[in-house]
Amino acid sequence: MPVALLALALSAFGIGTTEFVIMGLLPEVAGDFGVSIPTAGLLISGYALGVVIGAPALTALGSRLPRKTVLLALMGLFIVGNLISALAPGYAVLLIGRIVAAFAHGAFFGVGSVVAASLVAPSRQASAIALMFTGLTVANVLGVPAGTALGQALGWRSTFWAVSVLGVLGLIGIGALVPRQTTAPGDGLRSELAVFRRPQVWLALAMTALGFGGVFASFTYIAPMMTGVAGFSPGAVTWLLVLFGVGLVAGNLLGGRAADRALMPSLYAILAALAIVLVIFVFTAHAQLPAAITIALFGAAGFATVPPLQARVMDKAEGAPALASAANIAAFNLGNAGGAWLGGLAIEHGLGYTAPNWIGALLAAAGLAVAAVSGLLDRRRSTAPAPEFVR
Numbered sequence: 001m002p003v004a005l006l007a008l009a010l011s012a013f014g015i016g017t018t019e020f021v022i023m024g025l026l027p028e029v030a031g032d033f034g035v036s037i038p039t040a041g042l043l044i045s046g047y048a049l050g051v052v053i054g055a056p057a058l059t060a061l062g063s064r065l066p067r068k069t070v071l072l073a074l075m076g077l078f079i080v081g082n083l084i085s086a087l088a089p090g091y092a093v094l095l096i097g098r099i100v101a102a103f104a105h106g107a108f109f110g111v112g113s114v115v116a117a118s119l120v121a122p123s124r125q126a127s128a129i130a131l132m133f134t135g136l137t138v139a140n141v142l143g144v145p146a147g148t149a150l151g152q153a154l155g156w157r158s159t160f161w162a163v164s165v166l167g168v169l170g171l172i173g174i175g176a177l178v179p180r181q182t183t184a185p186g187d188g189l190r191s192e193l194a195v196f197r198r199p200q201v202w203l204a205l206a207m208t209a210l211g212f213g214g215v216f217a218s219f220t221y222i223a224p225m226m227t228g229v230a231g232f233s234p235g236a237v238t239w240l241l242v243l244f245g246v247g248l249v250a251g252n253l254l255g256g257r258a259a260d261r262a263l264m265p266s267l268y269a270i271l272a273a274l275a276i277v278l279v280i281f282v283f284t285a286h287a288q289l290p291a292a293i294t295i296a297l298f299g300a301a302g303f304a305t306v307p308p309l310q311a312r313v314m315d316k317a318e319g320a321p322a323l324a325s326a327a328n329i330a331a332f333n334l335g336n337a338g339g340a341w342l343g344g345l346a347i348e349h350g351l352g353y354t355a356p357n358w359i360g361a362l363l364a365a366a367g368l369a370v371a372a373v374s375g376l377l378d379r380r381r382s383t384a385p386a387p388e389f390v391r
Contacts, residue, residue: 007173016139055106110326130256247299255304
């Protein structure tokens with residue numbers, strides 16, 4: 001794989017760390033600014049909203065610029081957002097810093113996916129995308145625990161300073177290693193927007209929202225499920241999350257390889273596997289060893305969806321993939337929010353902490369159904385007779 005992919009992966013590592021590390025630092029932030037934990041939790045929601053808005057908006061603004069230039073600008077914005085967070089004199093400014101960093105997040109992964117795919121042969125594009133996203137998955141295994149420990153030992157601001165340094169390293173890496181790229185021939189934003197007239201693009205976005213909604217319906221409530229149902233101590237949750245993160249890394253790489261071999265069959269198999277694992281989790285959540293094993297399998301099945309889903313959107317947006325790719329990152333985050341809301345709704349209605357697994361399985365199955373419809377349209381198009389020309 002080209003060394004430029006390592007620069008993209010390093011940048012993804014920094015972005016992934018800043019996205020998730022705030023979860024472990026909420027008590028410190030809340031205590032420092034004198035706000036409640038739920039109020040501090042808006043730093044997570046605000047970030048997700050920033051990703052949803054920033055991904056298509058900034059990608060559209062940079063549609064006529066060289067993609068390397070766009071990536072450098074986005075990493076600069078990411079650094080600025082984290083510096084604002086590190087220096088924030090109050091909660092409101094910290095929230096602004098989080099949103100600024102989030103604006104860079106979605107657009108970076110959208111444009112970065114297109115750049116990563118362009119660096120390799122068509123038969124290895126999904127693996128290239130997976131390698132870039134490996135930075136995001138490794139952030140969950142290494143970056144988030146390390147950032148949390150740093151913030152608890154030296155203050156939460158130190159974590160944002162450290163992430164800013166990661167951003168600078170990513171910026172230098174992109175500048176030095178990523179070849180200069182121009183936008184695809186076309187009309188810039190007009191050609192990018194034109195791909196949204198294609199039904200298959202919308203079906204691909206729906207697959208992403210439903211499939212990843214299934215992941216976060218369960219994952220959002222993993223801590224109370226493991227402590228309240230499986231009987232783990234609160235301290236054991238950290239190691240269970242590391243186990244989940246190891247599954248993420250493995251699933252991401254395996255999903256990329258599978259998608260390179262056969263994109264749609266891989267999607268069918270992975271979404272089906274995700275639904276099955278979540279159904280199994282309903283029952284294994286009642287015992288510690290089976291629960292721990294299922295968590296690793298859940299992480300693998302959940303993130304194995306990412307490379308093929310991203311590759312599918314780019315395939316169906318051929319000719320102008322950047323904006324559709326960024327929209328897919330927004331779809332991931334919409335799935336995160338929607339899945340978490342539905343899982344919480346099930347708990348609030350007294351269905352118990354394992355109920356989100358059922359919700360997740362249903363969402364994954366719905367994503368599989370959409371994938372089946374999309375695949376059927378592909379087959380109908382490939383077998384349609386060629387039009388006859390009247391002389």
